[in-house]
Structures are given as structure tokens and as C-alpha cells.
Amino acid sequence: MAGPRGYHSYRGRSPKWKIVLAVLLVLVILGSVGFMMVQERIVYDETGTPHLMVPEKKKEDPPPEEEPVNITIQQTEKNQRLQAVQLGDDPAAWLAEVEAAGGQNAFAVTVKAPGGQLRYPFAEASAVSGASAAKTAAAAAEALPALLEGGRYVIARISCLRDGGVARSNVETMGLKNTGGYIFYDGNNENWLDPSKQATRDYLCALAVECADLGFDEILLTDLTYPTVGKLDKIAYGSDPAYGTQAAYNTEQIANLLAAVKDALGDRDVKLSLELSEAVMGNDGVDETAGIDLWNTLMARLDRVYVPTAEDRVDAMVTDMEEGVLIPELTAVPTTTEYQSYLLLRG
Known part of the structure; x- marks a missing residue:
């Protein structure tokens, strides 16, 4: 004798097409962000050719040079x-x-x-x-x-x-x-x-x-x-x-x-x-x-x-x-x- 009919929630795997869609969406977002960042670094020369400008490393100021300390030892006249x-x-x-x-x-x-x-x-x-x-x-x-x-x-x-x-x-x-x-x-x-x-x-x-x-x-x-x-x-x-x-x-x-x-x-x-x-x-x-x-x-x-x-x-x-x-x-x-x-x- 069959049991009572009713609603049972599905606990199986998600369909493969949904996973592929999510991955593609993430790649599209990353590509868009990368494109925007590259665009900010592109410059054009006189011929219109684009060039990617790489930011220069900030030069640190050299430490100040220490002045030499001159130590003069004077002998007392008493001991000359x-x-x-x-x-x-x-x-x-x-x-x-x-x-x-x-x-x-x-x-x-x-x-x-x-x-x-x-x-x-x-x-x-x-x-x-x-x-x-x-x-x-x-x-x-x-x-x-x-x-x-x-x-x-x-x-x-x-x-x-x-x-x-x-x-x-x-x-x-x-x-x-x-x-x-x-x-x-x-x-x-x-x-x-x-x-x-x-x-x-x-x-x-x-x-x-x-x-x-x-x-x-x-x-x-x-x-x-x-x-x-x-x-x-x-x-x-x-x-x-x-x-x-x-x-x-x-x-x-x-x-x-x-x-x-x-x-x-x-x-x-x-x-x-x-x-x-x-x-x-x-x-x-x-x-x-x-x-x-x-x-x-x-x-x-x-x-x-x-x-x-x-x-x-x-x-x-x-x-x-x-x-x-x-x-x-x-x-x-x-x-x-x-x-x-x-x-x-x-x-």
C-alpha cells in the first residue's frame, strides 16, 4: 500500500549549466575592472599609438649625511x-x-x-x-x-x-x-x-x-x-x-x-x-x-x-x-x- 502523497524538498545537485553561467559572470566582472584600470594607464604618442604607462617606483629621500665629529684632546700645560x-x-x-x-x-x-x-x-x-x-x-x-x-x-x-x-x-x-x-x-x-x-x-x-x-x-x-x-x-x-x-x-x-x-x-x-x-x-x-x-x-x-x-x-x-x-x-x-x-x- 502506497504511502500518503505530499511535498518533498529536492536535495540533489544543481544543474551544470548554472555553474558555467556563474563562472562566466565572474570572469566578465574581473575583465571589466581590469579594462578600466588599464584604460587609466594608456597614453597615446604623436602617431596615435597607445602605450601602457607603468607607474614609477617612488624614490625614497636619502638619509641626511652625518657631519663628522672632530674631537680635540688638549694636553694641559701642567703635563707638557x-x-x-x-x-x-x-x-x-x-x-x-x-x-x-x-x-x-x-x-x-x-x-x-x-x-x-x-x-x-x-x-x-x-x-x-x-x-x-x-x-x-x-x-x-x-x-x-x-x-x-x-x-x-x-x-x-x-x-x-x-x-x-x-x-x-x-x-x-x-x-x-x-x-x-x-x-x-x-x-x-x-x-x-x-x-x-x-x-x-x-x-x-x-x-x-x-x-x-x-x-x-x-x-x-x-x-x-x-x-x-x-x-x-x-x-x-x-x-x-x-x-x-x-x-x-x-x-x-x-x-x-x-x-x-x-x-x-x-x-x-x-x-x-x-x-x-x-x-x-x-x-x-x-x-x-x-x-x-x-x-x-x-x-x-x-x-x-x-x-x-x-x-x-x-x-x-x-x-x-x-x-x-x-x-x-x-x-x-x-x-x-x-x-x-x-x-x-x-x-
Whole structure:
């Protein structure tokens, strides 16, 4: 018996002609779009012939060229090589000595000699009792301007505390006394100024400032120590329990004097240097008798240290020193040393 008749939906395949029609329709649409795009790129030449114009690739702007960076490393003058020659005692011969120098780049003159003699007529010294000027002082005043001009590097040597005339004439205010209250005589029968006295500091500061104002490029202090020969136990050093030992007190007085000179020079464009013995340098810069402790109390205020020595000992001495900081004082131009800074002593 047949089942009930009714409607059943068709679930079979679509006819093939419909699929072909859909594909053709899609191709027609794509062709139309392509034709429109090509039409936008067609150009015609003078003869009417069409040409397809291909868009050029956009050129990217080149990156800006970087300017070269110039780095200049400037060596400080403190560390530059110094090759100096000491000029003689006759100011009239200074320029001739400069001309005869063997290529040195600096010259030194003594303006206050060991013992206290002034080789330049310092204005500040005229008011200090016992300060004596050398016969050549006036000639030095005449010759110095020509020496200082022309771009020459000139050093002024000042002997500080070894000054018999001023010490004897100003025992109470400036002289180094013995334990009996009189002026002290060292093993060479010389007298010294007392670095702990204010008048001593004022005098030496005034000389240094006048040298700077004259135009010297560097001031080299010598004899900035207590005496080291003679009956040293007879010296009335003075004391202060705050320092603990006599050596510490003495060291502080020398350091304070150097600090006073440095402060007095202020912002003047002048270097400040110190001469020490080879024995002191060989003892790590310390001499308790002299009141010297180079590295702990003095070096921070100095630009250079000068040491009288011999050529064959120079390289060993300056192992830890930068070129131009330590200046050996020699009697001949060095030819075998690696370290080539020096002060040549002549006359």
C-alpha cells in the first residue's frame, strides 16, 4: 500500500549549466575592472599609438649625511714637556744667552737668591728691614721686559726662608730663633726666617705676587724648609699640642706658608712650583726635619717639583711622574734619558 502523497524538498545537485553561467559572470566582472584600470594607464604618442604607462617606483629621500665629529684632546700645560735653561747673574747678558740656547722652550732667572739677596728691585721689599738688593737689580729691571715679551716662558726663582739679612733685622717678627731667644745659626752659619710667623708669610707672598704681576709664567720656590744642618735641637720651633708631634707641627707650618702664597696669587695665570732635594724625593717626598711632606700637604698646591740630580738617575726618579710634572735640574742637556723635561743650570 502506497504511502500518503505530499511535498518533498529536492536535495540533489544543481544543474551544470548554472555553474558555467556563474563562472562566466565572474570572469566578465574581473575583465571589466581590469579594462578600466588599464584604460587609466594608456597614453597615446604623436602617431596615435597607445602605450601602457607603468607607474614609477617612488624614490625614497636619502638619509641626511652625518657631519663628522672632530674631537680635540688638549694636553694641559701642567703635563707638557718643559726644557728650560737657567740664565746667569748678569741681566745685560740675558738676551744673548737666550739666543745662544740650544732650542730650550723656557728660561729661569733668580730674583731672590739663597741668603736673601734681591736681584730685582721689588717694591714691597723697600719697607722690609734687612732686605738687600744686588748691584745688578736695577739692570734686571731694565732687561726683564724684553725677556718677558715675545711669547717666551719665563720662570722666577725665589729663595724663601734662607734669608740672613731679614732674619737678623727682624728677629722677633720674622727670624727663626734658638731656645735662648736669639737668632738661630745653622751648620753653615746662616740664618733663616720662621715660616710660622705672619710677617714672614706676608713678605714672601708680596714677592710672589709682584713676580706674577710683572709677567712671569711660573714661580719656583726654593729653600721652603726648616734648616737641616747644625744644632737643630736648639731651634725654637714653637709647638701646638693639637698636632701631637713636633714633626707634624713643623710640616703644618711649611704647608700653611705654601697655602698662603697660593692664595695670594689668586686667579693670576701663573704656575707655582717647589724645589726639593733628591734625598727627599728618594724618601717618598718626606723630610720631617725640614717640615716637608710632599704628597700629603704640598703637592695639591703645586704645578711642578724641581730636583737637582744627575742624568743617570733621572729615569728611575720619575717612574711614577707624568711628563712635565717633575723637572730634573741638570748641568748638561740629557742625551740618554727617556724622560726629557729638565732645567739646565748654567752659571
